[in-house]
Amino acid sequence: MNRINGWIFDVYADEQGLVVWVIDTAGVAHQLRDTVAPSFFVFGSHADLHAVCVMLSAAHLPVRLRRAERHDLFLRRDLTLLEVQVLRPLLFASIFARVRTFRPALTYYNADLSPAQFYYFEKGLFPLAYCEIQTNAAGWINALEVKDSCWDLEYRLPPLRTMSVRLAGQAANPTHEFRGELEIHTEDRVCVLDTSDPRELLRTLNRLLQKYDPDLLISEYGDSFILPQLIQLANRYGMHLPLNRDPKQAPLSRQAYSYASYGRIVYRSASHLLFGRWHIDLHNAFRMGDYWLDGIFELARLTGLNVQKVARTSTGTGISAIEAATAYRRKILIPYYKREAEDFKSAGELILTDKGGLTYRPIVGLHENVAEIDFVSMYPFIMAKFNISPETINCPCCHNSVVPDIGYSICTHQRGLIPESLEPLVAKRIRYKLGAKELAAGPRQEIYRQRSQAIKGLLVTCFGYTGYKNARFGKIEAHEAITAYGRAVLIQAKEIVEDHGFDVLHLLIDSLWIKKRNSHDDEYPPLLAEITEKTGVPIALEGVYDWVAFLPAREHEKIGVPNRYFGVFRNGAIKTRGIELRRGDTAPWIKAVQQQAIDVLSVAHTRKEFFDQVPQVIDLIRERLAELRAQQVDYHDLALTYRLTRDPQAYRHNTLNAVVARQLSQRGVHLHPGESIRYVITDAQARDPHARARPVDLMDASYGYDVEKYAELLLRAMATILQPAGIDQEQIEQKVAQTPTQPWVWQIPLDWFAPVNPCKSAKAD
DNA sequence: AAAGTACGGGG
DNA sequence: GTGTACGTACTTT
Numbered sequence: 001m002n003r004i005n006g007w008i009f010d011v012y013a014d015e016q017g018l019v020v021w022v023i024d025t026a027g028v029a030h031q032l033r034d035t036v037a038p039s040f041f042v043f044g045s046h047a048d049l050h051a052v053c054v055m056l057s058a059a060h061l062p063v064r065l066r067r068a069e070r071h072d073l074f075l076r077r078d079l080t081l082l083e084v085q086v087l088r089p090l091l092f093a094s095i096f097a098r099v100r101t102f103r104p105a106l107t108y109y110n111a112d113l114s115p116a117q118f119y120y121f122e123k124g125l126f127p128l129a130y131c132e133i134q135t136n137a138a139g140w141i142n143a144l145e146v147k148d149s150c151w152d153l154e155y156r157l158p159p160l161r162t163m164s165v166r167l168a169g170q171a172a173n174p175t176h177e178f179r180g181e182l183e184i185h186t187e188d189r190v191c192v193l194d195t196s197d198p199r200e201l202l203r204t205l206n207r208l209l210q211k212y213d214p215d216l217l218i219s220e221y222g223d224s225f226i227l228p229q230l231i232q233l234a235n236r237y238g239m240h241l242p243l244n245r246d247p248k249q250a251p252l253s254r255q256a257y258s259y260a261s262y263g264r265i266v267y268r269s270a271s272h273l274l275f276g277r278w279h280i281d282l283h284n285a286f287r288m289g290d291y292w293l294d295g296i297f298e299l300a301r302l303t304g305l306n307v308q309k310v311a312r313t314s315t316g317t318g319i320s321a322i323e324a325a326t327a328y329r330r331k332i333l334i335p336y337y338k339r340e341a342e343d344f345k346s347a348g349e350l351i352l353t354d355k356g357g358l359t360y361r362p363i364v365g366l367h368e369n370v371a372e373i374d375f376v377s378m379y380p381f382i383m384a385k386f387n388i389s390p391e392t393i394n395c396p397c398c399h400n401s402v403v404p405d406i407g408y409s410i411c412t413h414q415r416g417l418i419p420e421s422l423e424p425l426v427a428k429r430i431r432y433k434l435g436a437k438e439l440a441a442g443p444r445q446e447i448y449r450q451r452s453q454a455i456k457g458l459l460v461t462c463f464g465y466t467g468y469k470n471a472r473f474g475k476i477e478a479h480e481a482i483t484a485y486g487r488a489v490l491i492q493a494k495e496i497v498e499d500h501g502f503d504v505l506h507l508l509i510d511s512l513w514i515k516k517r518n519s520h521d522d523e524y525p526p527l528l529a530e531i532t533e534k535t536g537v538p539i540a541l542e543g544v545y546d547w548v549a550f551l552p553a554r555e556h557e558k559i560g561v562p563n564r565y566f567g568v569f570r571n572g573a574i575k576t577r578g579i580e581l582r583r584g585d586t587a588p589w590i591k592a593v594q595q596q597a598i599d600v601l602s603v604a605h606t607r608k609e610f611f612d613q614v615p616q617v618i619d620l621i622r623e624r625l626a627e628l629r630a631q632q633v634d635y636h637d638l639a640l641t642y643r644l645t646r647d648p649q650a651y652r653h654n655t656l657n658a659v660v661a662r663q664l665s666q667r668g669v670h671l672h673p674g675e676s677i678r679y680v681i682t683d684a685q686a687r688d689p690h691a692r693a694r695p696v697d698l699m700d701a702s703y704g705y706d707v708e709k710y711a712e713l714l715l716r717a718m719a720t721i722l723q724p725a726g727i728d729q730e731q732i733e734q735k736v737a738q739t740p741t742q743p744w745v746w747q748i749p750l751d752w753f754a755p756v757n758p759c760k761s762a763k764a765d
Numbered sequence: 766a767a768a769g770t771a772c773g774g775g776g
Numbered sequence: 777g778t779g780t781a782c783g784t785a786c787t788t789t
Contacts, residue, residue: 257777268777290776316779356781453775460775464779471779479780554785561784563773578784583772642771653769653788 004030004133007158008125010276011116013090018119021276023158034141038118039085040096044106049082055102061095062087070333073391089115109333120304121328126150127300127307150301151424153431163214165226168192186212198233202241209242216278223281224269245276258673267674273308280311294447295454315457316465323473326421335472358487362506362550362560365749366607366724370515371524372542377426378510379463381537382485384423389416390475403481404488417473422462429455489535496531506550508562517753543569546605549724568602580717589637593624594717611748614725618735621718629707638705639678639696646673656693664695684709
């Protein structure tokens with residue numbers, strides 16, 4: 001008998017049951033065995049269920065069939081169903097598929113969970129859990145004790161050996177390129193392998209894998225390019241390539257696909273998962289809040305999804321898995337797919353309920369001494385506090401019409417599935433945030449930040465998921481109730497701050513920007529405490545701005561645009577939203593100059609000082625434009641990045657994007673919706689559309705860039721920044737043309753607090 | 766003028 | 777395997 005103390009590394013099904021990889025405290029990987037017999041459930045007429053039983057028995061499949069009683073959340077009652085227990089976990093998906101093909105119209109439950117998930121549920125386990133394990137001589141697990149909790153802030157992780165693989169000397173997507181050298185990093189050295197000699201390449205790689213036996217293979221474009229290339233080469237030359245640690249398995253590849261998410265198309269390249277070893281592609285990892293391994297490990301522990309999977313899927317899948325785990329624990333049926341229609345609503349109700357988050361247009365202009373106050377995790381907090389869940393909204397037992405505006409009722413008898421899943425997550429995130437504040441800046445704090453970001457991703461999608469028609473536990477009425485509470489809470493906060501004499505300059509879903517003449521920073525803590533107390537939802541001070549500029553719409557200088565502003569806090573920190581430098585489609589050089597301009601303005605503490613800085617910004621623009629005109633700017637810094645929303649041939653207009661996408665297509669680069677392109681504008685006015693822009697990957701320094709086009713883009717970005725000073729693009733151009741900037745009088749905008757008859761102009765030196 | 770196309774958020 | 781909705785900015789036709 002063997003004892004192993006270590007961390008659960010990977011779990012998957014194979015012919016003999018389950019493979020459980022454990023890494024012990026010395027860093028040694030153990031391939032252990034166990035098994036699980038998961039069940040799915042079928043609901044339907046007696047005759048249909050009988051037919052399913054007959055079919056399964058006749059096929060001699062390894063199943064155990066029985067009658068079971070389980071609760072359906074949406075029907076709100078216990079059902080009598082057929083339980084199909086699959087004795088060999090590897091066959092779970094195929095046996096389910098067979099039944100579903102046989103009787104597609106029946107209702108299925110617990111059918112789309114993986115064997116690993118069932119195993120984790122049954123054993124109270126999760127990925128990377130620390131355990132004490134006893135096995136027999138053949139590696140079968142006899143006893144397993146979990147010595148870890150996924151709710152702990154402090155936990156140890158296994159010592160991991162890491163190897164990374166990338167193509168030498170380039171950051172661009174290699175499907176846009178056609179050759180390269182392979183760079184392999186291990187802990188103590190870097191190998192550069194020439195791809196022109198595939199046999200030697202494979203031999204060396206083979207040796208490195210054997211010698212270092214990495215737990216984690218980190219790649220750049222390994223999913224889309226490097227791993228498929230290597231596997232293809234190994235097949236062509238009939239050579240062995242031990243990418244997997246489990247010698248019986250071939251790497252699991254998954255087709256590339258495009259899907260819509262966050263209102264845009266995302267391209268997921270093919271993925272290559274390994275067995276007994278993790279492969280994570282830096283460029284194919286889903287990282288909502290810019291976290292990396294520490295965030296991914298936290299997600300794996302919390303969601304119960306394996307590391308390689310959680311690294312690649314959206315947080316929606318993660319929150320869905322957490323909800324499924326809660327349901328499993330409570331013996332609630334987990335719907336196979338969502339088929340709930342919205343409850344009937346009259347037209348009038350639709351208008352009321354469909355409003356979403358509350359937004360006011362900001363009061364345009366440059367404002368001094370503005371406080372920004374934000375509700376903390378507003379929607380998740382509302383869901384947890386007010387017990388909002390698909391089964392608690394308009395439940396049959398309660399008629400309290402408590403939801404503001406829309407009058408839905410919420411169950412007071414039973415804790416909802418979503419609140420129950422959410423509450424510990426909200427609490428853990430707060431503990432991480434508080435913990436990070438107490439820690440000194442350093443690696444530990446960075447780990448806390450990443451984990452907190454990862455949980456934030458779960459919380460944000462949890463709200464969105466309630467309104468998503470295909471979510472397992474989604475229900476649009478729950479979504480509406482959340483936003484209705486959100487609006488009520490925000491309005492309440494607005495009234496409270498106004499009672500204290502503040503003006504609300506801007507208001508956006510869970511944030512308010514407020515100011516009062518001669519307000520003092522000491523006023524905010526009691527104000528926040530009062531709002532928190534009266535609304536029941538915690539609110540915090542994001543900061544007090546020395547100045548903040550709310551920008552108008554381009555077409556109407558008096559009409560503000562939500563979430564388009566820039567400002568400087570008391571501590572000197574700059575915050576910008578919606579302006580060019582925040583956008584992914586702005587050239588890096590334009591972003592950099594806009595940032596420099598804001599840096600120049602950020603030394604100002606008042607409106608007056610802001611205006612005083614304007615001539616310096618003009619000087620900056622003049623210098624940068626001179627560099628541009630002298631063709632001194634590196635073309636990489638002028639590259640525009642765009643995400644394609646359709647196939648290159650499907651574009652109807654000759655936009656630069658379409659032109660570039662087709663150029664790449666002609667060069668054999670197959671682009672899909674959701675993939676990005678990068679290009680430089682070479683001659684925007686050219687007759688021949690193809691001469692207008694050039695993909696960065698097909699560019700070199702011999703191609704010039706379109707000076708006037710980039711000058712125009714720069715001036716536009718600068719006009720955004722100087723608009724609050726009352727200066728438009730034309731004035732900027734005029735001033736830039738004069739050297740040096742001469743004393744200058746222009747009409748500055750009125751102060752929000754200014755008397756009716758203000759002085760009309762100011763002089764800046 | 767109308768239609769087509771893309772971005773935002775988080776830090 | 778997959779969060780929605782929508783306002784804004786800009787280009788092409």
